[in-house]
Amino acid sequence: xxxxVQKLTHYFxxxxxxxxxxxxLKFESSKxxxxxxESGSGKTTFVSFLAGLDSPVAGTINxxxxxxxxxxxxxxxxxxxxxxxxxxxxxxxxxxLENVMSALSITNSKHAGDKQYATDLLxxxxxxxxxxxxxxxxxxxxxxxxxxxxxxxxxxAPVVVADEPTGNLDSQxxxxxxxxxxxxxxxxxxxxxxxxxxxxxxxMADVKIVLDDRKFTVKKPRKRVSKLRKIS
Amino acid sequence: xxxxxxxxxYLRRKIGRSLLLxxxxxxxxxxxxxxxxxxxAALTAVNNSKDSVGTTVALSANRQKLFxxxxxxxxxxxxxxxxxxxxxxxxANKLGSLSNVAAYQITATASVNASSFTAVKTSSSSSSxxxxxxxxxxxxxxxxxxxxxxxxADSNFKNKNYVIIxxxxxxxxxxxxxxxxxxxxxxxxNKIKVGKTIKIKNSDGDVKTLKxxxxxxxxxxxxxSLATTDPSNTIYSSYTLASSLAGDGGKVxxxxxxxxxxxxxxxFVKKAKKLISSKLQLTTSDEIYELLSxxxxxxxxxxxxxxxxxxxxxxxxxxxxxxxMIRERKHEIGVLMSLGExxxxxxxxxxxxxxxxxxxxxxxxxxxxxxFGNVIGKQLVNxxxxxxxxxxxxxxxPGGGGAPGQGNxxxxxxxxxxxxxxxxxxxxxxxxxxxxxxxxxxxxxxTIGTLLKLGAFGLVIVxxxxxxxxxxxxxxxxxxxxxxx
Ligand SMILES: Nc1ncnc2c1ncn2[C@@H]1O[C@H](COP(=O)(O)OP(=O)(O)OP(=O)(O)O)[C@@H](O)[C@H]1O
Ligand SMILES: [Mg+2]
Numbered sequence: 001x002x003x004x005v006q007k008l009t010h011y012f013x014x015x016x017x018x019x020x021x022x023x024x025l026k027f028e029s030s031k032x033x034x035x036x037x038e039s040g041s042g043k044t045t046f047v048s049f050l051a052g053l054d055s056p057v058a059g060t061i062n063x064x065x066x067x068x069x070x071x072x073x074x075x076x077x078x079x080x081x082x083x084x085x086x087x088x089x090x091x092x093x094x095x096x097l098e099n100v101m102s103a104l105s106i107t108n109s110k111h112a113g114d115k116q117y118a119t120d121l122l123x124x125x126x127x128x129x130x131x132x133x134x135x136x137x138x139x140x141x142x143x144x145x146x147x148x149x150x151x152x153x154x155x156x157a158p159v160v161v162a163d164e165p166t167g168n169l170d171s172q173x174x175x176x177x178x179x180x181x182x183x184x185x186x187x188x189x190x191x192x193x194x195x196x197x198x199x200x201x202x203x204m205a206d207v208k209i210v211l212d213d214r215k216f217t218v219k220k221p222r223k224r225v226s227k228l229r230k231i232s
Numbered sequence: 233x234x235x236x237x238x239x240x241x242y243l244r245r246k247i248g249r250s251l252l253l254x255x256x257x258x259x260x261x262x263x264x265x266x267x268x269x270x271x272x273a274a275l276t277a278v279n280n281s282k283d284s285v286g287t288t289v290a291l292s293a294n295r296q297k298l299f300x301x302x303x304x305x306x307x308x309x310x311x312x313x314x315x316x317x318x319x320x321x322x323x324a325n326k327l328g329s330l331s332n333v334a335a336y337q338i339t340a341t342a343s344v345n346a347s348s349f350t351a352v353k354t355s356s357s358s359s360s361x362x363x364x365x366x367x368x369x370x371x372x373x374x375x376x377x378x379x380x381x382x383x384x385a386d387s388n389f390k391n392k393n394y395v396i397i398x399x400x401x402x403x404x405x406x407x408x409x410x411x412x413x414x415x416x417x418x419x420x421x422n423k424i425k426v427g428k429t430i431k432i433k434n435s436d437g438d439v440k441t442l443k444x445x446x447x448x449x450x451x452x453x454x455x456x457s458l459a460t461t462d463p464s465n466t467i468y469s470s471y472t473l474a475s476s477l478a479g480d481g482g483k484v485x486x487x488x489x490x491x492x493x494x495x496x497x498x499x500f501v502k503k504a505k506k507l508i509s510s511k512l513q514l515t516t517s518d519e520i521y522e523l524l525s526x527x528x529x530x531x532x533x534x535x536x537x538x539x540x541x542x543x544x545x546x547x548x549x550x551x552x553x554x555x556x557m558i559r560e561r562k563h564e565i566g567v568l569m570s571l572g573e574x575x576x577x578x579x580x581x582x583x584x585x586x587x588x589x590x591x592x593x594x595x596x597x598x599x600x601x602x603x604f605g606n607v608i609g610k611q612l613v614n615x616x617x618x619x620x621x622x623x624x625x626x627x628x629x630p631g632g633g634g635a636p637g638q639g640n641x642x643x644x645x646x647x648x649x650x651x652x653x654x655x656x657x658x659x660x661x662x663x664x665x666x667x668x669x670x671x672x673x674x675x676x677x678x679t680i681g682t683l684l685k686l687g688a689f690g691l692v693i694v695x696x697x698x699x700x701x702x703x704x705x706x707x708x709x710x711x712x713x714x715x716x717x
């Protein structure tokens with residue numbers, strides 16, 4: 001699986017006020033990416049293209065070599081990508097379990113209708129017992145966000161895109177959730193792309209991408225060995 | 233969990249919102265149903281009255297013409313002739329022998345006084361009606377004789393307002409006999425049985441013995457209270473007897489010809505006109521029907537206006553509510569869209585929600601609408617009856633209608649003082665009332681047709697409102713919910 005951004009250019013009003021120009025980037029499976037950048041630099045706009053929620057002025061997003069507009073944005077969102085927002089991720093009239101179950105049904109997941117699968121996944125992030133059947137509005141912010149993440153990971157889509165998923169969480173929750181992202185990327189061989197302000201989150205990523213001065217810079221992670229060397 | 237299940241889950245979990253929407257849709261549907269019930273009742277009443285009028289042509293005195301003549305000639309006695317009994321039996325029969333006449337009903341009326349018995353006194357004729365009826369019962373006859381060819385062809389009997397309960401009705405063979413049919417209350421008050429004789433006194437003071445061959449029962453009280461005489465004091469006889477009692481020398485007041493075919497009406501009128509004097513006039517059933525149905529038709533048009541106004545207002549109100557409700561759900565809809573749910577299915581979910589609520593609302597509206605329909609229907613009937621009454625007595629509607637004036641006020645002394653509530657006017661009124669009372673009866677019933685119509689209206693109203701409410705979804709960019717507000 002590859003997700004490739006090719007010659008992406010975007011501006012809202014005037015071509016001179018572009019957010020970015022001719023950006024080409026490649027995202028691979030089994031990797032956890034973090035995108036950082038100043039507020040207003042265009043991170044949310046960028047992931048909205050990756051997630052098929054919007055289209056750029058120029059350039060293409062190719063999923064496995066195929067332009068996602070050719071796939072069809074709705075179909076692409078349904079089958080290939082899954083999105084986590086900073087807030088308002090859940091269907092408020094449903095329980096945690098129902099949220100996951102309805103996502104499985106909408107995306108025609110191979111696990112559609114499998115309550116045990118959904119229950120087990122939720123339990124893996126501590127949503128268990130009474131919690132899974134409670135209305136999600138009665139859960140804490142951290143619990144709700146964990147439900148949203150489990151819903152995104154439960155579906156079959158190989159690409160997971162998240163826009164500041166931990167923005168409203170305390171550091172403990174942030175750490176736990178970031179670890180889940182990383183684990184999913186590695187264990188389930190998914191491509192996880194997370195936008196964050198949080199340097200701690202960024203430092204846990206396999207690849208860090210900085211959006212600065214209208215340019216994307218890929219920072220390769222330091223090798224574990226070099227880390228060790230530094231410590232020693 | 234597909235969109236259908238999601239819809240029902242939403243309705244259950246957001247029960248407050250569901251109830252609110254149920255309330256609004258029930259209110260709209262109730263008004264639509266009330267309108268439909270009245271409309272349906274009015275339409276049926278028009279059709280029924282058309283049936284009851286049938287294809288008939290009425291022969292009567294040309295009142296306008298006679299009235300003008302009388303204004304020229306001095307003296308009040310001239311009024312007498314404007315009221316009736318200027319049709320000779322010979323003319324009546326001559327027209328009856330024309331082709332395409334299936335049957336004809338000759339009517340004549342007389343006002344007499346009870347002699348061997350006492351007339352029924354009701355509160356309406358003695359007090360509440362004031363001087364009008366009071367004068368009539370004292371100064372002129374307290375009994376009115378309604379002469380017919382057969383009672384079976386009389387509109388009151390045809391409409392089953394009057395029913396023979398003992399003995400038999402007046403038949404053609406009763407011509408030139410003293411056989412009569414009296415009302416049940418009159419019979420029981422005076423202990424008169426079928427086969428007995430009664431005595432009456434006519435205006436010249438002559439006493440006549442009549443033979444009771446049957447007893448009928450007047451069922452409707454509504455027309456009785458509005459008519460000028462208590463129906464119990466109406467005695468049915470052959471027209472020959474009525475004519476002679478009135479001193480009309482065998483002349484009769486009206487003849488109603490029933491034709492074999494409605495298409496023959498014009499041809500009949502054309503031929504008949506050549507045979508009658510200018511003092512007489514012919515009124516076709518179409519004309520009678522027109523008069524009779526106009527009041528009911530106006531109810532129908534009010535009702536259909538109610539339906540359309542409520543429908544349009546309902547669409548507007550419901551669209552607004554749905555737009556607001558859907559706007560509140562924009563995050564939920566954004567989540568669905570981000571999961572790749574098709575817009576069609578999202579709107580489909582909302583449709584299932586509103587249609588489900590519509591079905592529940594239709595059930596409630598069925599209960600309430602029936603109640604309201606009756607109340608409003610009765611109100612309209614009352615209003616309409618009042619206006620019809622003033623119209624027919626005030627404007628002096630033309631023609632002695634198909635029905636012989638049952639509550640006929642032709643007492644010779646009275647009419648001079650009270651204006652001219654003529655046979656024509658009164659019978660017109662009574663037939664209109666028959667139509668209206670049918671409306672009264674009908675409005676209590678909720679037909680399957682009306683319910684289906686209501687369902688169709690509901691679907692259209694809720695459908696359009698849901699579509700209008702869903703327009704924002706079509707233009708909703710899922711990206712918007714990425715930017716948390
Ligand atoms: N629909 C729009 N029309 C016009 N300008 C827009 C629109 N959406 C975003 N922008 C502008 O584009 C720029 C990038 O916005 P974006 O939301 O992508 O920033 P961001 O990097 O996500 O910021 P933050 O870290 O605060 O979330 C901003 O200057 C914003 O004002
Ligand atoms: Mg942002």
